[in-house]
Amino acid sequence: MSDTAAIPLPEQLTLSGAAQTLQRLREALLRQTGPTVVLNAEPLRVFDTSAVAVLLELRNALLTQGKTLQVARMPQRLRALVTLYGVAELLPA
DSSP: OOGGGSEEOOSEEOGGGHHHHHHHHHHHHHTOOSSEEEEEOTTOOEEOTHHHHHHHHHHHHHHTTTOEEEEESOOHHHHHHHHHTTOGGGSOO
């Protein structure tokens, strides 16, 4: 899947908006076909550990559908959080 077909993450993903973002992204995932769904993390500018939680929730939702999640263009700070929490292998770039 090319980046043009990737679902973009929002510019901000913090605890205050995590539930709404999760719902919006879940709806977008339902419209995706193919075995791998790609999220474009490049737009993320303001985020906290809630971003990791949202990505893991989306991954789990996809697994129940027999699909996988790929996170493209992950900002270095998000990659550091994913590594810190020991879930880097669960969220491949």
